[in-house]
Amino acid sequence: MAALFKLALLVLVAVALFGGLAVGGVYVLGDQRLNRRVAVPDESVAVPMDLASAHRGQHLASAVALCVDCHGPNLAGRVVFDQRGLGRIVAPNLTRGRGGIGASDSDADMLRAIRHGVDRTGRQLLIMPSDNYTRLSDADVGAIIDYIRSVPSIDTSLPSTEILALGKIRFATGQLALLPSANIDHFAPRLAPPAPALTADYGSYLAEIAGCATCHGPGLSGLGGWSEADFLRLMRTGTRPDGRVLSTSMPWPYFAQMSEDELRAIWRYLDKLSR
Ligand code: HEC
Numbered sequence: 001m002a003a004l005f006k007l008a009l010l011v012l013v014a015v016a017l018f019g020g021l022a023v024g025g026v027y028v029l030g031d032q033r034l035n036r037r038v039a040v041p042d043e044s045v046a047v048p049m050d051l052a053s054a055h056r057g058q059h060l061a062s063a064v065a066l067c068v069d070c071h072g073p074n075l076a077g078r079v080v081f082d083q084r085g086l087g088r089i090v091a092p093n094l095t096r097g098r099g100g101i102g103a104s105d106s107d108a109d110m111l112r113a114i115r116h117g118v119d120r121t122g123r124q125l126l127i128m129p130s131d132n133y134t135r136l137s138d139a140d141v142g143a144i145i146d147y148i149r150s151v152p153s154i155d156t157s158l159p160s161t162e163i164l165a166l167g168k169i170r171f172a173t174g175q176l177a178l179l180p181s182a183n184i185d186h187f188a189p190r191l192a193p194p195a196p197a198l199t200a201d202y203g204s205y206l207a208e209i210a211g212c213a214t215c216h217g218p219g220l221s222g223l224g225g226w227s228e229a230d231f232l233r234l235m236r237t238g239t240r241p242d243g244r245v246l247s248t249s250m251p252w253p254y255f256a257q258m259s260e261d262e263l264r265a266i267w268r269y270l271d272k273l274s275r
């Protein structure tokens, strides 16, 4: 009996040990993947530092790319994710104020962060949706940087980003998506962006930057088949044809600030997809 008990105990200890090793291994894997450095091409764009461009950048950052949703309406940053046991993710203050990265980041650093989701050391940025921004035209990304440069300095003392052991394990096992930048083919040839116009092509460009597919799936299925008027009303007021107002888990209050032509271009794209 005692021998059997000892054996059972031994098996238990072995299982616990192997289990511990496996969990430890997954943790190390997650940690390594989060800290892996990736190479991206050296790019540069013109940042014209003029009012029209800063204005265009503000529009894109607020109504289309939704930078302000994470970095805050005045770009002073905020805690975007905070879950007990998993960790905390902070979207940094982008202004030149104390605690902000505006003074230390060069235009090239910002460009790399926006279009590739990588910081100056090659570390992939957590949850920043650069996979939606990688197609941004030189003019548009230049305008966004121009806008960041133009906002007033704000001093902040935000807590730091920290992914805890369980967060790393969930990440390594695919239960927590943290690195949008891993979806980007960084060295893919850069295609000429479509001209801003009332075309399905330009609509697809806007829809990509707005991240419609992140939430609605790659084919945007179910979004076609609307009349243009119904679609415009939905994007402007969140109201469906049956009168129901959508929750803000659909970020329509931001999209409502798009211009009529931008919304109509997106409609043309959705309409084309559904044919
Ligand atoms: C879903 C939330 C989210 C959105 C939307 C978002 N960001 Fe970020 N951004 C972050 C987080 C979080 C970080 C810090 C990530 C890290 O350090 O791992 C970050 C980092 C940055 C950085 C700093 C890179 C560095 O040098 O360390 C810049 C610049 C930046 N974002 C600009 C933008 C711009 C411009 C947009 C819109 C085009 C945008 N972000 C949209 C969450 C977001």
Ligand code: HEC
Binding pocket: 206, 207, 210, 211, 212, 213, 214, 215, 216, 222, 223, 234, 240, 245, 246, 247, 248, 249, 250, 251, 255, 266
């Ligand atoms: C952050 C996630 C998210 C993003 C980004 C997003 N949506 Fe949505 N969308 C939702 C959710 C969630 C709903 C359903 C909300 C509800 O039923 O209250 C929705 C609903 C809709 C509907 C109504 C569907 C129906 O049958 O009622 C349309 C149309 C739509 N979205 C279009 C878009 C377009 C176009 C874009 C990009 C410009 C977009 N969405 C971006 C989350 C998102």
